[in-house]
Amino acid sequence: METKRVYNPLLDERILLPLRISKIVSLDPGATETIFMLGLGHLVKATDAFSYRPPEAKALPKIGSYTHVNYEMLDQISPDVILTSYGAQKNLVKKLIEEGYAVYPLPVPYSLNSILDNVILISNVLNAQHLAMNLQRKLVSIISQYTCFLRKSVKVYVEFDLGGPITIGYPTHVTHALHILGVRNVFDNYYDAYFEPDYDVLRRSDPDIVIYEPKRLTENEKVRFIDSIKKRNLDFLLDKKIVFSSGDFLAHLGPSFITLGLPWLASVLS
Template identity: 55%
Template sequence: MVKVYSEVLDDYVEVPRPVRKVVSLDPASTETIFMLGHGDKVIATDAFSYRPEEARRLPKIGSYTHVKEEFLEENKPDVIFTTMGAQKELTKVLIKKGYTVYPMPVATSVGKILDNVIVVGEVIGEYEKARELYQSLLLKVLKNLSTSANVKVYVEFDLGGPITPGFPTHVSDAIRIAGGRNVFDDRHEAYFEPDPKEVLRKNPDVVVYEPKRLTEYEKERFAKSLRSRGLDFLLNKRVFFTKGDFLAHQGPSFILEAIPWLRSIFSS
């Protein structure tokens, strides 16, 4: 057994060595474990872990708020990765029932995504590959680092309603890295429903919309939503759509794919 410090718990989590069976209820951790070459140890994931493609084929035993405890009882994982925020209560329940749980902090910056790679590597005992992955991701960030931030950007997620990121988010940080400036970078909230009057006043240059899943219907629905809120002026701006769960994702592929994409649309 080794003791791994948890920033979230402000305590040490005892993890067996070697780690043979992992349950990951955190999509970012799932992706990281596979990228570290230990995907064969993941025996189950949450419903939203589909990166990389191999993760799609694993048993799906939970979501943000629940997990199939009979699976855990039967398979006895060495460690369960969770994420804070929506899984805060679930994490408490699993710990109380005696499972070895390592809760991952929500990424409030791109730097936190990098740090979480090191953390996952420490938990599963893969130090060298974690260091290598960290450095390759850091180089990707530096390659896409812009010295200017002149493009005003408005980002909207479809989360059952219009939601936009504020200052303490990996999305707002990535926008700045890529040469933009989130128009709500002055807000202390991580994610919130924007006031249409504020969007109008801030007058962004670029609009980025992330649907749950990109279709022509979703594009039209977004346009209708803007019109209903008196924001149809945004349709005359440069509007870009993501494929869904693209900017929201907090795993390594956010750095490998989303940041270069942001850089490309800001410089186009």
């Protein structure tokens, strides 16, 4: 079997892989979506439980999550490469490598540029460089359409339900998207990516628009969020424009954040 070595910037090593990749296990939703958008979804044999974009990925066997994997299934598939992220999956990556699997971890995107960079990294593993250039051209074109799209001084507060209220700081793809559109995240001077909001700072920031992303959007969830605003003594937010996104929409770190998330943000912030 012909092989190749592909450099991985996170491991700072050249990963030994088959020259032609025919069996992929993807444990990262963004990577799974990228492979399908490259037109190579038929190579994916199993994914993590959270890879449901596109619909074809949802139908694939689910082999694990961010922190564990079914080794019996993994042995049966005998993948050429396992794609992961390197945030919450760092320990899983180490264990998979110790077990002798070829693992290619990807950086967790913190900007739209990072999403584009991961397209390059994935395509390099899969010998899909020309396909990636076409996809990147499409994504860059969309970003260009929305650069300074709003051109107005709007302050935005973003909140996710991640088992409790979590907001975003400077190094996130959502903050970068807001900046590209021409508006500002009220916590964009914070060094951390995700954290519990400081309500005193939020009051002083006085955002114009609130974006809330629940785990799953329902009418009951909208009511629950309004109630939580009152319970947290943030009633002033009720006078602002409040926008609800569907679950795992803005939090998603794949290319569809650019194709769908960026246009959605432009529409609700206009």
